[in-house]
Amino acid sequence: MTSPPLLSVRDLAVSFATAEGTSVKALDGVSFDVPQGKTVGLVGESGCGKTVTALSILRLLPTPSARIDRGAIVFQGEDLLTLPERAMRQVRGGKIGMVFQEPLTALTPVYSVGAQIMEAIRLHERMSRKEARARALALLHRVGFPRPDERFDSYPHELSGGMRQRVLLAMALAAPPRLLVADEPTSALDMALRAQIMALLADQARELGMSLLVITHDLPFVAEIAHELVVLYAGKVVETGPPSRVLASPRHPYTQALVRSVPPAGSFRTRGEKRKALPTLEGSLPDPRRSPGGCAFAPRCPEVMDRCREEAPPLFEAEGGRDVVRCFLQGGAA
Amino acid sequence: MSGGPDKPRSGKPLLQVEKLSVLYPVRQGFFRAPKFLHAVDGVSFYIRPGETLGLVGESGCGKSTLGRTVLRLVEPTLGRIVFDGQDITRLSERAIRPLRRRMQIVFQDPYSSLNPRMTVREIVGEGIAALRLAKTSREASETVEEMVAKVGLGPEALDRYPNEFSGGQRQRIAIARALAVRPDFVVCDEPTSALDVSVQAQILNLLERLQDELSVSYLFISHDLRVVGYMSHRIAVMYLGRIVEMGPAREVAERRLHPYTRALFGALPREDGDPRPRRVLWGEPPGPLEPPRGCVFQSRCQKAEKGRCDVEAPDLTEIVPGSHHRVACFHPEASELLAPRPSARPSIPASPPSEG
Ligand SMILES: Nc1ncnc2c1ncn2[C@@H]1O[C@H](COP(=O)(O)OP(=O)(O)OP(=O)(O)O)[C@@H](O)[C@H]1O
Ligand SMILES: Nc1ncnc2c1ncn2[C@@H]1O[C@H](COP(=O)(O)OP(=O)(O)OP(=O)(O)O)[C@@H](O)[C@H]1O
Ligand code: SF4
Ligand SMILES: [Mg+2]
Ligand SMILES: [Mg+2]
Numbered sequence: 001m002t003s004p005p006l007l008s009v010r011d012l013a014v015s016f017a018t019a020e021g022t023s024v025k026a027l028d029g030v031s032f033d034v035p036q037g038k039t040v041g042l043v044g045e046s047g048c049g050k051t052v053t054a055l056s057i058l059r060l061l062p063t064p065s066a067r068i069d070r071g072a073i074v075f076q077g078e079d080l081l082t083l084p085e086r087a088m089r090q091v092r093g094g095k096i097g098m099v100f101q102e103p104l105t106a107l108t109p110v111y112s113v114g115a116q117i118m119e120a121i122r123l124h125e126r127m128s129r130k131e132a133r134a135r136a137l138a139l140l141h142r143v144g145f146p147r148p149d150e151r152f153d154s155y156p157h158e159l160s161g162g163m164r165q166r167v168l169l170a171m172a173l174a175a176p177p178r179l180l181v182a183d184e185p186t187s188a189l190d191m192a193l194r195a196q197i198m199a200l201l202a203d204q205a206r207e208l209g210m211s212l213l214v215i216t217h218d219l220p221f222v223a224e225i226a227h228e229l230v231v232l233y234a235g236k237v238v239e240t241g242p243p244s245r246v247l248a249s250p251r252h253p254y255t256q257a258l259v260r261s262v263p264p265a266g267s268f269r270t271r272g273e274k275r276k277a278l279p280t281l282e283g284s285l286p287d288p289r290r291s292p293g294g295c296a297f298a299p300r301c302p303e304v305m306d307r308c309r310e311e312a313p314p315l316f317e318a319e320g321g322r323d324v325v326r327c328f329l330q331g332g333a334a
Numbered sequence: 335m336s337g338g339p340d341k342p343r344s345g346k347p348l349l350q351v352e353k354l355s356v357l358y359p360v361r362q363g364f365f366r367a368p369k370f371l372h373a374v375d376g377v378s379f380y381i382r383p384g385e386t387l388g389l390v391g392e393s394g395c396g397k398s399t400l401g402r403t404v405l406r407l408v409e410p411t412l413g414r415i416v417f418d419g420q421d422i423t424r425l426s427e428r429a430i431r432p433l434r435r436r437m438q439i440v441f442q443d444p445y446s447s448l449n450p451r452m453t454v455r456e457i458v459g460e461g462i463a464a465l466r467l468a469k470t471s472r473e474a475s476e477t478v479e480e481m482v483a484k485v486g487l488g489p490e491a492l493d494r495y496p497n498e499f500s501g502g503q504r505q506r507i508a509i510a511r512a513l514a515v516r517p518d519f520v521v522c523d524e525p526t527s528a529l530d531v532s533v534q535a536q537i538l539n540l541l542e543r544l545q546d547e548l549s550v551s552y553l554f555i556s557h558d559l560r561v562v563g564y565m566s567h568r569i570a571v572m573y574l575g576r577i578v579e580m581g582p583a584r585e586v587a588e589r590r591l592h593p594y595t596r597a598l599f600g601a602l603p604r605e606d607g608d609p610r611p612r613r614v615l616w617g618e619p620p621g622p623l624e625p626p627r628g629c630v631f632q633s634r635c636q637k638a639e640k641g642r643c644d645v646e647a648p649d650l651t652e653i654v655p656g657s658h659h660r661v662a663c664f665h666p667e668a669s670e671l672l673a674p675r676p677s678a679r680p681s682i683p684a685s686p687p688s689e690g
Binding site (some may be wrong): 020043044045060067071103105146153159161166182190191257260263266267269270272279284287 | 392539
């Protein structure tokens with residue numbers, strides 16, 4: 001028998017009240033698991049609900065506008081959604097670490113980055129200032145600051161974009177979490193640093209058995225680091241599977257379009273010369289205030305059939321039941 | 335070999351930057367005198383109308399500082415910035431205001447640059463209204479709606495506030511705001527870093543189309559070497575505040591004359607899916623508080639020559655005259671390829687196409 005997953009998100013639905021008094025559905029029945037010691041990648045179009053998923057797990061959705069309509073988030077056998085806030089505070093930055101998407105807004109502007117990392121360390125472990133400082137310096141070194149003491153007293157605005165992102169990662173690793181939720185942890189990093197951070201995360205996973213839920217649009221990165229990929233579209237899971245399979249032979253028309261849009265290497269420009277545009281997906285995500293019947297991808301889908309506009313496709317099994325795909329084309333004639 | 339200022343051989347550049355330096359004072363403890371961090375160190379380049387200059391280099395090397403300084407959002411310490419023939423290095427904020435429309439920026443951290451109390455319609459329309467770019471309010475709102483649609487947001491986005499959007503949606507709001515006023519020059523600082531590849535393709539197509547139609551120039555900063563290669567006419571490679579290589583995009587991306595460019599581009603994932611370890615950088619960069627004497631890259635360079643590279647700083651030099659490909663290195667890579675060949679590669683124009 002396999003052991004139960006560390007984290008299990010079940011039928012999660014989240015909506016937002018907007019200023020105009022309407023309600024916006026951000027997540028609509030999302031389910032997936034993060035197994036013990038494994039890495040799961042969450043990908044999908046900008047605005048599809050990745051950050052909302054992450055914030056739901058940490059119970060950090062903005063109040064009062066966000067509402068969890070239904071679902072459960074089971075972590076180590078407990079539903080985080082029913083935990084009292086005090087217990088939740090222990091989970092945050094303790095068993096579950098988080099790297100936020102926008103570093104500048106996640107850091108406190110008036111404290112030095114060194115002080116902020118030390119605080120994150122001392123929040124979960126009693127130790128002297130001196131020890132905490134040494135630990136903070138070591139963490140900074142691990143996330144790619146070769147001379148951490150030169151940066152210890154810097155304020156967030158004195159660091160470059162990529163440096164801030166790495167400071168956030170150092171804070172998230174301050175108390176080694178069971179689960180690290182990382183929202184675009186490498187979007188501001190160059191290739192060499194990205195490789196270094198990737199290796200660091202893989203080490204943490206191996207040495208400490210840490211599980212990782214990584215949100216990213218960096219497909220080569222996720223292909224290398226993740227065991228399982230979850231593709232979201234308009235607040236719903238549309239495809240899952242191992243990254244090697246999903247990226248090489250995507251089954252859902254959205255995933256196919258996603259993979260196709262990578263700019264080709266070796267195409268260079270000449271001034272004043274026009275060239276063919278990159279293939280894109282026409283249109284945008286559906287208006288989240290309305291929920292039309294049918295498949296959410298239908299208005300943009302190159303494969304759309306009459307049926308897709310009338311009926312919402314369920315998740316169909318694919319790859320012999322290993323993966324799932326939300327598309328009638330996978331369901332055979334049934 | 336010439337080490338003179340880098341200028342286009344024909345036509346007028348839109349932006350000309352000469353020996354620009356930006357030093358930040360850094361305190362380390364209360365009693366010590368402040369030291370200076372050389373974020374940008376003697377950088378010169380030009381950008382022509384309708385041209386994209388890609389800017390790459392590792393995290394913290396000074397790209398954002400350079401981009402903000404040429405727009406006078408950070409004060410230059412030394413050097414000169416000339417925009418469309420006008421020296422703007424020391425212009426007062428008042429005198430520079432008329433130029434502000436023409437020079438826009440998409441910030442690396444877009445959220446903190448969006449006013450949380452304004453709706454998307456107001457944010458994107460602000461410049462159009464302030465600069466009276468539309469004859470009627472109807473025309474103004476049409477321009478705003480069109481711009482918002484072009485960055486891939488639906489009409490329902492118009493009356494919502496920035497905090498109601500995802501990271502990538504905010505980045506696109508910032509792009510729409512910058513492009514709405516029909517600028518001549520835009521600093522794009524990691525403009526697609528928060529976007530998935532399909533929306534990224536939409537934005538790249540938009541930037542390129544506007545350039546074709548309106549001759550906008552871009553300084554395009556990105557960590558994604560594939561995107562930079564695809565978008566740029568020329569590429570500048572920065573290391574520790576200096577430009578170490580600059581030239582036509584194909585030349586820089588394929589020849590990689592500077593050992594640092596080798597390391598940087600060598601880290602690209604391989605096309606053929608070969609899993610062999612990628613070549614990344616060895617060692618660590620020197621601290622920007624004490625830039626080394628001699629070449630900035632020497633501490634990590636396998637080709638560093640004692641007595642030369644640690645003594646003298648190599649100039650940014652055109653190795654094949656007329657190639658517009660400059661490198662600051664005493665031992666550029668692949669020098670064997672550099673012997674003048676009778677059949678010069680067709681991609682190296684003898685002189686850039688003339689303006690107009
Ligand atoms: N505070 C909020 N109020 C109203 N709507 C919101 C709010 N936060 C997010 N949304 C909406 O919820 C949807 C999902 O947003 P989310 O931030 O999860 O996207 P994402 O997948 O992380 O996208 P990105 O890749 O661009 O960061 C979006 O359509 C967004 O507009
Ligand atoms: N306001 C400031 N005060 C002091 N130092 C600063 C300030 N802004 C930037 N720096 C320093 O200047 C150097 C260059 O920073 P910059 O933001 O230009 O880097 P970057 O190349 O854009 O990096 P990234 O790719 O990570 O965004 C860094 O060492 C940074 O810490
Ligand atoms: S269900 Fe229909 S519209 Fe939806 S993705 Fe499949 S083919 Fe396209
Ligand atoms: Mg997000
Ligand atoms: Mg930057």
